[in-house]
Amino acid sequence: MHKDIATPLRTQEILKKYGFSFKKSLGQNFLIDPNILRNIVSYADLTEDSVAIEVGPGIGALTEHLARSAGQVVSFEIDQRLLPVLEDTLSPYDNVKVVHSDILKANVAEELSSEFAKYKDIMVVANLPYYVTTPILLKLLMEKLPIRGMVVMMQKEVADRISANPGTKAYGSLSIAIQYYMKAEVVMTVPKTVFMPQPNVDSAVIRLTRHAEPPVHVIDEEFLFEVSRSSFAQRRKTILNNLQSQLPKGKEKKEKILEALAECGIDPTRRGETLSIIEFGQLADALYPTFR
Ligand code: SAM
DSSP: OOOOTTSHHHHHHHHHHTTOOOOGGGTOOEEOOHHHHHHHHHHTTOOTTEEEEEEOOTTTHHHHHHHHHSSEEEEEEOOTTHHHHHHHHTTTOSSEEEEESOTTTOOHHHHTHHHHHHOSEEEEEEEOOGGGHHHHHHHHHHTTOOOOEEEEEEEHHHHHHHTOOTTSTTOSHHHHHHHTTEEEEEEEEEOGGGEESOOSSOEEEEEEEEOSSOSSOOSOHHHHHHHHHHHTSSTTSOHHHHHHHHSTTTTTTHHHHHHHHHHTTOOTTSOGGGOOHHHHHHHHHHHHHHHO
16 A cells, blocks of 8 residues: 555645645645544445545545545546646556546536446545535535435534534524435544644534435425525524515515415414424425415
């Protein structure tokens, strides 16, 4: 086995060799602890039959651990300066493809078309750039790629919101958007000291596992997310007030909103944060004929 990239000494050597300076604007905080990397990869349950999609390989710290466990790794990196570095650090591995692209603009399905044919199992495993965590997760989920799940490091506060249960302060439209597709669990909290440079915020690793069946079947997923976003627009307001002010012509259609709430057995004075995903799904379907 080759010497790990993610030791403080080797990372420093690589950065020095290439005269690399970190770009804060790209969320560049590299992992320098091989134990954390081993733990992240173990949560992904990868095998020879797996392809791992990585967002932001950096200098390859996590990538090489993925290459050792998965059949194939496809890594998307936005920073051109890292391409020659990765070519060097990942040269011992013949099962890694680095794609130079902003993940938000990439056609992931096309980049992975040959892998989809060959590998049965697809996982996203990444130490995400924190400034775009939510758009990246939503893009990968909404594109309906056949992903089994994700094991991803992010800002702890975002991990708490994603995995939150109804009735808690952290619960909101992000919890619903993600938990509609996947079961969400925080599996590790991670100290700042394992990064170079150290981030200003605490970090956590979240594991997402696709539901065999969504928790509720709805007429229109997009509309479910619109109803949940509307319901949390002002957290202190009741669900009725939020829906009236956020849905198109909601004020004029108060009676219809009240009827839909009654049909679902939801008290109009409740706040959005008390509704489960199942209740949001039922409510979205009851509102659908009036607002879509
Ligand atoms: N995986 C490496 C590690 O754990 O040490 C680096 C993780 S670092 C937190 C995030 C990486 O994502 C950086 O390499 C950064 O250049 C890259 N990145 C930032 N924005 C990106 C985007 N929109 N698309 C693809 N990569 C991006």
